[in-house]
Amino acid sequence: MTRIATHSDKAAFSTLFDHYAPLIRAYSLAREPGANLVADELAQEVLIRVWLKAGSYNAQLSNINTWIFTLARNCRIDYFRRNGRYISDIDPTEIFNNIEDDDPGPFQQVHQDRLAKNIKSGLSKLPREQAEILTKVYLEGKSHQQTSTELKLPLGTVKSRVRLALRKLQVLILR
Amino acid sequence: METLKNHPKDELLAAYAAGSLPLSQALCISVHLEHCTECTQNLHQLHQLGSELMLSLQPAKPSPKLKDKLFDQIDQILINAATTEKVTLPTNEANHSLPRCLHQFIKTGYEDISWKRLSSDIYSYELCRDQNNAKVELLRIKPGGTSGTHTHMGDEYTVILEGSFSDESGFYQQGDFLVKNSLDKHTPVATIDKDCICLAVTEAPIQLTGFFGRMLNPLIRRSYA
Known part of the structure; x- marks a missing residue:
């Protein structure tokens, strides 16, 4: 990442492409199965942003996977809005883009790596119905309402399954 | 904080x-x-x-063309960066007391908005509509003022931008976030020291429940349509 930022290193960027382009495409296809062109466009858009923003990326504050996830999420929201599939007067860039450059607080690599490890092992042990809801919400980008309709579950059940999953994965600071 | x-x-x-x-x-x-x-x-x-x-997703390999396309675009960016001088855009020195995400709607401050009077205590200003026609608006309650007891037909999301208010279930200050649904009947009252300004998102018009309030309901529905 540093090589991309300071030397505009194309070889480093090429390696990054090989790793992330297939994942970003998979993320796009999770929402729109079969839409390969959309997936290509999203991957391109996200990776261009990575190239342009490489200088502002701070590894101390945010791990690269997380950073790329937030970029992919933002680009996907933009894409759907631009293409009229999400009717709204609200400009999402001012809601989410600020955050991608934000200082996420006193985060340390160690803490992040530990959390990532916990999440990874937690995900493999998550009850199927909770994992299914996380997939809907995070990967397919479905609202709670849409999830409830698609899975024929009461809205309250959808919400409580998200809550249970988060608790089991210990993602949140309890208050 | x-x-x-x-x-x-x-x-x-x-x-x-x-x-x-x-x-x-x-x-x-x-x-x-x-x-x-x-x-x-x-x-x-x-x-x-x-x-x-x-x-955790199964990676979906792109066609080899995608990489070429991306590198073409990057070459273009590098050429542009080399040939054009950096233009510094005039930074929009918007009022810093406003949350950043509201800059798209309000350029200067809450004072310069053409507030619409709803009652002697409350003013509103509609910012926009979202999907499902959810209404996004600012509400301003005068010091010590109340919006009257009401329930909601849909969910109402509120975040306090300035000032504070209280209702039957608590006291809310700047930054506090609350959701009310059709089962919640409440009577918000702004604190007396200053105006309370909130950002509110309603999926359906509120229902006033008092006697006079009920007479106002048709008017509110009309303003919502």
Whole structure:
């Protein structure tokens, strides 16, 4: 990442492409199965942003996977809005883009790596119905309402399954 | 930063992190996040969850052309950067007391808005509509003023921008985030020291429940349509 930022290193960027382009495409296809062109466009858009923003990326504050996830999420929201599939007067860039450059607080690599490890092992042990809801919400980008309709579950059940999953994965600071 | 007591629920913050929340609700949460370090930290961890979920997907290889296309675009960027001087855009020195996500609607400050009078105590200003015709508006309650007892036909999301108010269930200050649904009947009263300004998202018009309030309902519905 540093090589991309300071030397505009194309070889480093090429390696990054090989790793992330297939994942970003998979993320796009999770929402729109079969839409390969959309997936290509999203991957391109996200990776261009990575190239342009490489200088502002701070590894101390945010791990690269997380950073790329937030970029992919933002680009996907933009894409759907631009293409009229999400009717709204609200400009999402001012809601989410600020955050991608934000200082996420006193985060340390160690803490992040530990959390990532916990999440990874937690995900493999998550009850199927909770994992299914996380997939809907995070990967397919479905609202709670849409999830409830698609899975024929009461809205309250959808919400409580998200809550249970988060608790089991210990993602949140309890208050 | 004071510690806030009223936060979005976990599943709502997760939907925000996932990008699957209606933008109107995301707007309210975004304001809350500017005031709440705890939720900001949680958000960051929810992003980490998102990235782990993304990494768990079966990778979908792109065609070899995509890489060429991307590198062409990067070459173009490099050429442009070399040939054009850096233009520094005039930074929009918007009023810094306004949350950043509201700059798209309000350029200067709450004073310069053409508020619409709803009652002697309340003024409103509609910012926009979201999907499902959810109404996004600012509400301004005069010091000590009340909006009258009401219930909601749909969910109402509120975040306090300035001032504070209280109702039957608590006291709310700048940055506090609350959701009321059709079962909640409440009577918000602004504190007497200053105006209370809120950002509110309503999916359906509120229902006034008092005798006079009920007579006003048709008028409110008309203003909503």
